[in-house]
Each structure stands twice: as structure tokens, then as C-alpha cells.
Amino acid sequence: MCGIAGIFNYSQPISAGDEDRLLKAVEKIAHRGPDFRQVRAYGKLCLGHARLSILDTSAASNQPMQTEDGRYAIVFNGEIYNFKSLRSDLEKLGHYFTTTGDTEVLLKAWAQWGPGCLERLNGFFAFAVYDSQLETMWLARDRMGIKPLYYNLQPDIICFGSEMSVFKVLGVNPELDVDALHLFFQLTYIPAPYTALKGVQKLMPGEFLTVRDRKVEKQPYFDLQKRTASADSYESAVENVRQLLDESVRMRLVSDVPLGTFLSGGIDSSIVSYIASQHLSGINTFSVGFDDHAYLDESACAAQVAGHIGSTHHEIRVGKNEMEEAAFAVLNHLDEPFADSSSIAVYMLSKYTARHVKVILSGDGADELFGGYRKHMALYRASQKSASNLILKSAAPLLSLLPGGSRSDKQGDFLRKLRKYSDGLRLPFRERYHQWLRWTDEATVFSLLKEKHHQALIFDQLPGLDLDENDFNSVLISDQLFLLPNDMLAKVDKMSMAHGLEVRTPFLDHHLVQYVNNLPSGYKLNASSGKLMLRNAFHSVLPAEVFNRPKKGFEVPMESWLRSTLKELVVKFSNRQLIEEQAVFNPSVLEDIQRDFYQLHNNKHASLLWSFLVFQSWWFSTFRRLG
Structure with a gap:
């Protein structure tokens, strides 16, 4: 690397x-x-x-x-x-x-x-x-x-x-x-x-x-959307996936310097770490734990898997101060606007891991291949005609009036997801997919930015968004073409390479990718569960808890940070004279968004405010220095 x-x-x-x-x-x-x-x-x-x-x-x-x-x-x-x-x-x-x-x-x-x-x-x-x-x-x-x-x-x-x-x-x-x-x-x-x-x-x-x-x-020279439907039985497909993934991990363990795996305790990283441990005894595994946010902390799960596979486990404990310092470090490091807030935790984990090894294996790509995101099950359920969908669809206008929920606590996160799901039910399939890709709706962004984009239906002109409601594989492949390289892999590259750490991704071996994409979508997910094949392929070699725990990402308590440590920076970057000179944002709309967040305690625009901080930090380092 x-x-x-x-x-x-x-x-x-x-x-x-x-x-x-x-x-x-x-x-x-x-x-x-x-x-x-x-x-x-x-x-x-x-x-x-x-x-x-x-x-x-x-x-x-x-x-x-x-x-x-x-x-x-x-x-x-x-x-x-x-x-x-x-x-x-x-x-x-x-x-x-x-x-x-x-x-x-x-x-x-x-x-x-x-x-x-x-x-x-x-x-x-x-x-x-x-x-x-x-x-x-x-x-x-x-x-x-x-x-x-x-x-x-x-x-x-x-x-x-x-x-x-x-x-x-x-x-x-x-x-x-x-x-x-x-x-x-x-x-x-x-x-x-x-x-x-x-x-x-x-x-x-x-x-x-x-x-x-x-x-x-x-x-x-490569087309992900070019597929040939597989006739393999489910049992044969599960075995083939197991063998292809084993070979992929084995190939990625070749190195002339020390290596290890990221291990969160979730399905993807646990599988990669397990396979690696079968080829390299006592392999190093690395995880991060959050002292101040138990809802986001998966370190106990990672430790359980590490003990089960016999790895040499390293756990970094991160407190409030370290995470907030990392947020500022990420802002200073970014070479382009990139506001996936989970990058902060990846930055911290990479910084610690790079002190021990130069190469790490990760579970990235499994969600996009096997239907592991909550939105995949949501899209699957939303396409079905059911009484619950009809009720939620009619309740969407009322749910939209509720204040935004926080991703950092269980109740607030549930409310946020419920509102997002009910809003999506009112849209056709393609628009629903687009809407669930977004963190901020197009109308809000359109009003916030002074200069309007000149391409109608800009999403329709992006590569990788060819969708067919009758073929759920088209959703997974769209994620592989769009979300995966532009968000997930970009995040890992930026945050790991900030510390000279090479990250290898066994799930993205092109032989495995092509094989899985040719399989029926029903082999991978249904309305209630994703990663069906991975669960069946590895349930006998990993603790049952790995497959039963709800999915978590590297979330951070962004809402509380924006109201405390980051608030001074928001104020500094929002100075009305600066905003007018910059001529990027509509000052009155920006003020309304901040008033809604800070005075009315509505978390709906927390992601937008973090994106604003990221953009301003990048803009001033690129175009001018902020005094």
C-alpha cells in the first residue's frame, strides 16, 4: 500500500x-x-x-x-x-x-x-x-x-x-x-x-x-452488472462460498511484515478472523471499545470471539476526550469532503493498530454482497403488501412531525428508523432506494446551497443505480457499485492510510463477488434476516451470539458532540460575514437549521451539521485560511 x-x-x-x-x-x-x-x-x-x-x-x-x-x-x-x-x-x-x-x-x-x-x-x-x-x-x-x-x-x-x-x-x-x-x-x-x-x-x-x-x-475492463444465473443448489452454494472465502483469506495472509484482523464481534469480522486463525495460529486481532457509550460498545463481543478462536487480542479503550480529539484530527486530515461520522472510530482503531502491525484484514464488503444492512431487509419488507405497511404508510405524515431521534440511544434510534421507513413506503421502489441512501433530503440541501445544481434528476445520471424491483440482486449490486466504493471503502482507505496501515478485504475477491452475485437473492436474505448463507456456512464454528446480536456500526455520539465540544467550531464556521463572503450557503437557511438543532433540540439535521463542519474545514484549507 x-x-x-x-x-x-x-x-x-x-x-x-x-x-x-x-x-x-x-x-x-x-x-x-x-x-x-x-x-x-x-x-x-x-x-x-x-x-x-x-x-x-x-x-x-x-x-x-x-x-x-x-x-x-x-x-x-x-x-x-x-x-x-x-x-x-x-x-x-x-x-x-x-x-x-x-x-x-x-x-x-x-x-x-x-x-x-x-x-x-x-x-x-x-x-x-x-x-x-x-x-x-x-x-x-x-x-x-x-x-x-x-x-x-x-x-x-x-x-x-x-x-x-x-x-x-x-x-x-x-x-x-x-x-x-x-x-x-x-x-x-x-x-x-x-x-x-x-x-x-x-x-x-x-x-x-x-x-x-x-x-x-x-x-x-470489469462489469459487475454482467451476470449469469447460477443453477447451484442452496447447499452447494453455501459450501462454495465457504471454500472461496477460505481461499481469499489465505491469499491475503501473504506478507513480509506483521499482520492481523479487525474484530468487532459482528458476523463479517468474526468470520474473517476465524478463517485467518485456521491458517495462522495466534493471529493478532484488534477491536475498539467506548467507555462512555455502552449502547455503541461491542468490545465484549469481540473479546468473546477472540477467546473462541485463540487469537492474540488487542483492545483499545476510547474515552470521551480521545474520541473528540480524533474528530478534530479527522477534520484536519481529510483531503476532500467526506462526512461518514463512523470514520472517527475507524481513525482511532487504525491509529492504535498501526503501532503493532502494517497489514490488517477486515470484513468490509459482506453487507453489500449478502444483504446485511437493515435497509436491505427494510426494502424487502416495504415491497410486500401487508397490513403493517398500510398502517405505517398512513401514519407517515404524523410520524414526520416528531422530533429527530438520536442514533446514540436505543429508543431514539428506533424512532428515527420508524419515521424513515414510513416515509419510504410512500415512494416508488427506485425513489425509495434513493431516499434511503440519503442522510439529508434533496429539498433541504437545495434550499441550503446558494447555487443550484444544473442537472435534473442527478441521481438518475449516476453509475450503479440500475434497479429492478423484481430482482433484489440489482439492489445489492447497486450498493456494490455506489455505496461500497464511494463511502465504505473510501472511509477505510482514508482513515487507515492516515496511519500507514494497509487494509485487505477478503469478501471482495472478485471470484467470490462474481459467484455470489450470480446466486438467487433468496439465498442471501429475506424480510427478516440477511447474510443467510454466511450464517449457515459458519454457525458451527463461531459462538451463537455472533449471529444473534443486532448489527452495529462504528457509530459515534455526534448529536452530543455538536452540542458541546464541536459547538464552538460550528459557530466559528457559521459567522454570517464569512458565510456571505464564501457565497456557498444561504445564511438564513443555515441559521434556521442550527436553531432547530440547538434551541428546539431536534436531531434531524445532526448529520447535516457534521457535513457542514467537514465541508467548511476542507474549504478553508483549500481556498483560504481562517483567521
């Missing part, structure tokens, strides 16, 4: 000034790769790399890396799990190797097969390859979007990087993208290909980009 950046000049060789700017850009992402940093020029191209040494930790595997004949050069962020078999194939074709890592294998695979090598890769990655003979550069991103890659096109150059922070250093003129802003305040994140800045785009998962003769062409 590393950080990469580069500049490709169409018209002239790279100058000393270009190299200096790129070196400064690499310094901006040095947290992603604290072990080694280097910049090299190759004619019209300059590549930069910040290395986190995982495989072949010797200097021989430092990047940028070039083939012996000087034709090809690469910078690469990620891991290729099948690099040993690829190396063997390449050796049979006459290639020889001077390192034992995967970077040289990827470089020579590209030299041999070109973009066709992408289909052969099993791993997660974002990389740039240059062919000096053809004066062509390619950018590529892994199938599931585990690793990020941003790029900016200008008349004479294209520049790219692992994080948005590189572009300011590389001279990109920052200008807000209004459409992206509307999406951010609804979703708490900005989905690809959008970013907060005009002209800067995210490469899509499963896509590569070719740059030659001033022409830029994007092409997909």
Missing part, C-alpha cells in the same frame, strides 16, 4: 520545476507510504511514489520502477495476490526477475500483455504505467474500487494522485463543482466520477484510462 502521483506533459519534457512540484505533492501523501519516497522523470512523464513496504521490503522494490530496457515505467499502490503464479507464467515467456515482490511482476505483466493483463490480476490497486516508445500512459483502478485514483486534465498536461491534496501543489486551480456539492450534503460523500473540484475526477472502479497524442480514452 502506498501513495502515487504523476505529471504527463503532452508537448515537452518534464522540467526541474515539474519534478520539484511533484516531490512536494508526494510529501503531501507521505502518510500513505512512510518508508520511502522518490520522484523520477521519464521524458515527458514524471512519476512519484511514497512507499509502505509490505512485500520484498528491500530497496530493490522501491518505486518508480522501470524495465531493464527503459521502455516501461510504473508507480503502483496496492497488492497483487496472485503475483507468484503470474511470475511463473511470465518466466515461461522469457521474462526474468530481480526482486521478490509484486511490483516488478505487474510491470512485466503490462509489458507482456498490455491492458489485457488487468483481467489476470487478483488484488486491489491503483497504478500508472508509461510506455516511452509509444509515449502512452495508462491509469488503472481495481475492480471494486478499493484503492482511489484521481486525475486532472489540462490543455497540455494530465496529472494524477492517490489523494485530492496533490492537485493544489501541482497547480490545479480549485473551483467548486456544484453538482458534487449537492450530492455531498445529501449523501455525506461524493460519488465517482465526481469530486468537489471541477476538472478533477475519480477513475471509476474496474476502469482504465489511456492517454496518447493528447487523446484520453476511458474503458471498463
Whole structure:
């Protein structure tokens, strides 16, 4: 895992000034790769790399890396799990190797097969390859979007990087993208290909980009929506999932440095930790516990599973002060607006874990594959004709008048979910799915932001939202295309790489993903339960409590923080003169939202206020300094 950046000049060789700017850009992402940093020029191209040494930790595997004949050069962020078999194939074709890592294998695979090598890769990655003979550069991103890659096109150059922070250093003129802003305040994140800045785009998962003769062409090499219905029986499918997941975990345990697993005590991380413990005795497991918020604390569950599988368990206890300090640290670290508040707990857990290991395995992706979110069961139930649905649908106008419930206590969270469900019942299936993706409704955001987005039905134009009410797999695949890379995986990447920690995701092995997506949705979930296959595959090897506990995420008590520790920052960022000068928000609407939250104690807009803080913190670091 590393950080990469580069500049490709169409018209002239790279100058000393270009190299200096790129070196400064690499310094901006040095947290992603604290072990080694280097910049090299190759004619019209300059590549930069910040290395986190995982495989072949010797200097021989430092990047940028070039083939012996000087034709090809690469910078690469990620891991290729099948690099040993690829190396063997390449050796049979006459290639020889001077390192034992995967970077040289990827470089020579590209030299041999070109973009066709992408289909052969099993791993997660974002990389740039240059062919000096053809004066062509390619950018590529892994199938599931585990690793990020941003790029900016200008008349004479294209520049790219692992994080948005590189572009300011590389001279990109920052200008807000209004459409992206509307999406951010609804979703708490900005989905690809959008970013907060005009002209800067995210490469899509499963896509590569070719740059030659001033022409830029994007092409997909993987299509999640391409499926062939499986005829496997339920029993056969459960066994196949068990075997595919076992192989996926085994491949992800290959490392030349210490590794472990995240363990919350929930189904996904418990399964990954159990399988890992079968291949690596006494594996390190890591969990976080909250001293001041028992409702959110799963540390006892994690300890129970750790004892059951015999892992070497590490538990970080986090109090009110540490979590609040982490909230400010996250605000200062973010390179783009990203307001999933669970990132704060992931930041703390990653910080602690990185003191012990460099590589961690996580359970990310299981919810999107097997229907594990509460909204999946809710969407399933909402499509059924039942008396309870009719009652809740008629009661929706009354329920909407109740004050917003808090996610941090059981009763308030139930009220929040009930109101959201009843509101959704009044919508058609597609709009219901969109509504349940949002944290803030479109009308509120439309009134809050001064400049209106100019795309009608902006959600309809986003990739990954093709839905069919009669095929629930379409919901799961939409989540894999949209929610998973843009929120869940982005969160893990940003928070773990802030501390130079590599996170590997066994559930997202593309062989497993494709197999599960071809299975009937009824194998995975029903109206009352999700992850049916995982429950059946692993119930005999894990404590029953793992499968019976209600699902929890890394929630934080955001409502109470906004009314205490973060309130001063809200006030500072809401100064009317600043807001009017900034010309992003409608001051009166912002004041109404804050009055509703602080004086009327309505929690409905807590997420919106946290998004406001995140955006303002990013905006001032990008456009100006706040005095």
C-alpha cells in the first residue's frame, strides 16, 4: 500500500520545476507510504511514489520502477495476490526477475500483455504505467474500487494522485463543482466520477484510462452488472462460498511484515478472523471499545470471539476526550469532503493498530454482497403488501412531525428508523432506494446551497443505480457499485492510510463477488434476516451470539458532540460575514437549521451539521485560511 502521483506533459519534457512540484505533492501523501519516497522523470512523464513496504521490503522494490530496457515505467499502490503464479507464467515467456515482490511482476505483466493483463490480476490497486516508445500512459483502478485514483486534465498536461491534496501543489486551480456539492450534503460523500473540484475526477472502479497524442480514452475492463444465473443448489452454494472465502483469506495472509484482523464481534469480522486463525495460529486481532457509550460498545463481543478462536487480542479503550480529539484530527486530515461520522472510530482503531502491525484484514464488503444492512431487509419488507405497511404508510405524515431521534440511544434510534421507513413506503421502489441512501433530503440541501445544481434528476445520471424491483440482486449490486466504493471503502482507505496501515478485504475477491452475485437473492436474505448463507456456512464454528446480536456500526455520539465540544467550531464556521463572503450557503437557511438543532433540540439535521463542519474545514484549507 502506498501513495502515487504523476505529471504527463503532452508537448515537452518534464522540467526541474515539474519534478520539484511533484516531490512536494508526494510529501503531501507521505502518510500513505512512510518508508520511502522518490520522484523520477521519464521524458515527458514524471512519476512519484511514497512507499509502505509490505512485500520484498528491500530497496530493490522501491518505486518508480522501470524495465531493464527503459521502455516501461510504473508507480503502483496496492497488492497483487496472485503475483507468484503470474511470475511463473511470465518466466515461461522469457521474462526474468530481480526482486521478490509484486511490483516488478505487474510491470512485466503490462509489458507482456498490455491492458489485457488487468483481467489476470487478483488484488486491489491503483497504478500508472508509461510506455516511452509509444509515449502512452495508462491509469488503472481495481475492480471494486478499493484503492482511489484521481486525475486532472489540462490543455497540455494530465496529472494524477492517490489523494485530492496533490492537485493544489501541482497547480490545479480549485473551483467548486456544484453538482458534487449537492450530492455531498445529501449523501455525506461524493460519488465517482465526481469530486468537489471541477476538472478533477475519480477513475471509476474496474476502469482504465489511456492517454496518447493528447487523446484520453476511458474503458471498463470489469462489469459487475454482467451476470449469469447460477443453477447451484442452496447447499452447494453455501459450501462454495465457504471454500472461496477460505481461499481469499489465505491469499491475503501473504506478507513480509506483521499482520492481523479487525474484530468487532459482528458476523463479517468474526468470520474473517476465524478463517485467518485456521491458517495462522495466534493471529493478532484488534477491536475498539467506548467507555462512555455502552449502547455503541461491542468490545465484549469481540473479546468473546477472540477467546473462541485463540487469537492474540488487542483492545483499545476510547474515552470521551480521545474520541473528540480524533474528530478534530479527522477534520484536519481529510483531503476532500467526506462526512461518514463512523470514520472517527475507524481513525482511532487504525491509529492504535498501526503501532503493532502494517497489514490488517477486515470484513468490509459482506453487507453489500449478502444483504446485511437493515435497509436491505427494510426494502424487502416495504415491497410486500401487508397490513403493517398500510398502517405505517398512513401514519407517515404524523410520524414526520416528531422530533429527530438520536442514533446514540436505543429508543431514539428506533424512532428515527420508524419515521424513515414510513416515509419510504410512500415512494416508488427506485425513489425509495434513493431516499434511503440519503442522510439529508434533496429539498433541504437545495434550499441550503446558494447555487443550484444544473442537472435534473442527478441521481438518475449516476453509475450503479440500475434497479429492478423484481430482482433484489440489482439492489445489492447497486450498493456494490455506489455505496461500497464511494463511502465504505473510501472511509477505510482514508482513515487507515492516515496511519500507514494497509487494509485487505477478503469478501471482495472478485471470484467470490462474481459467484455470489450470480446466486438467487433468496439465498442471501429475506424480510427478516440477511447474510443467510454466511450464517449457515459458519454457525458451527463461531459462538451463537455472533449471529444473534443486532448489527452495529462504528457509530459515534455526534448529536452530543455538536452540542458541546464541536459547538464552538460550528459557530466559528457559521459567522454570517464569512458565510456571505464564501457565497456557498444561504445564511438564513443555515441559521434556521442550527436553531432547530440547538434551541428546539431536534436531531434531524445532526448529520447535516457534521457535513457542514467537514465541508467548511476542507474549504478553508483549500481556498483560504481562517483567521
